[in-house]
Amino acid sequence: MIGIIGAMEMEVAGLIAALEEPEPAVCCGQPFTSGRLGGVPVVVAKCGAGKVNAAMCAAAMVLRYAPSLVVSTGVAGGIGPDVKIGDLVVATHAVQYDYDTTAIGEPLAAVDVGGTVMAELPTSERHNAILAQYAAEIYSGVHRGVIATGDRFVADPNFCAALREEFGAVACEMETGAIAHVCAANRTAFCGLRAISDNANDDGKVDFLTFARDSAEKCIALLKASAAALENA
Incomplete structure (x- = not known):
């Protein structure tokens, strides 16, 4: 089973609507819908x-459904030099940029994952390769790189530059690093897939409102196309 998580309705509604034999459920206060996507x-x-x-x-998804793969999907701000609105990013790893214990001598963004301290939260390379392959067949503008996660809607070019310099990030958003953390702790394969809705600059709010829905639909289409290959990887 593949688990797919998006933050907003527009990031998952198309997937839920496409499910065969949908079964809604609630676990730990979190609503889920299971079913089959093209038989998967x-x-x-x-x-x-x-x-x-x-x-x-x-955490609730892993507890209730024990998926073999979890995908964080949706939109993000593009901060890489060649990353444009409408492009897709497949995460090589994720970081939680706003986790800071450097005052006690630990590296920036180094979180405790089941007793191991790590800043680079892993993704599944074999699943990444499938997503990148299918993405390249459907769209132009496909990137593989670091996704930086924090509890902030970034609309500041100076902050973007800092994320690029510190982490080599090509996109920033608010969920992928947290989901990667949970998956790493539970030894569950994980992928981060994001479509760029804005460039996280002074125009970020306007661009997000204009392009977010179309960008989210790109991820939905890609997951529909690649679900069988991801399941069999």
Whole structure:
């Protein structure tokens, strides 16, 4: 089974609508819908924005459904030099950029994952390769790189530059790093897939409102196309 998590209705509604034999359920206060996507067993959830909501949803999903793969999907701000609105990003790893214990000598963004301290939260390379392959067949503008997660809607070019310099990030958003954290702790394969809705700059709010829905639909179409290959990886 594949688990798919998006923060907003527009990021998951198309997937839920496409499910065969949908079965709604609630676990730990979080609504889920399971079913089949092109014959592939999946469970889809809208978690709400931010790291806490994302982590709560991911933990409940792993507890209730034990998926073999979890995908964080939706939109993000593009901060890489060649990353444009409408492009897709497949995460090589994720970081929680606003987790800071450097005052006690630990690296920036280094979180405790089941007793192991790590800043780079892993993704599944074999599943990443499938997403990137299918994305390239459907769309132009496909990137693989670091997704930076924090509880902030970034609309500041100076902050974007800091994320690029510190982490090599190509996109920023509010959920992927938290879901990656939960998956790493539970040894569940994970992918982060994001479509760029804005460039996280002074025009970020306007661009987001203009392009978010179309960008989210790109991720939905890609997951529909690649579900069988992801399940069999």
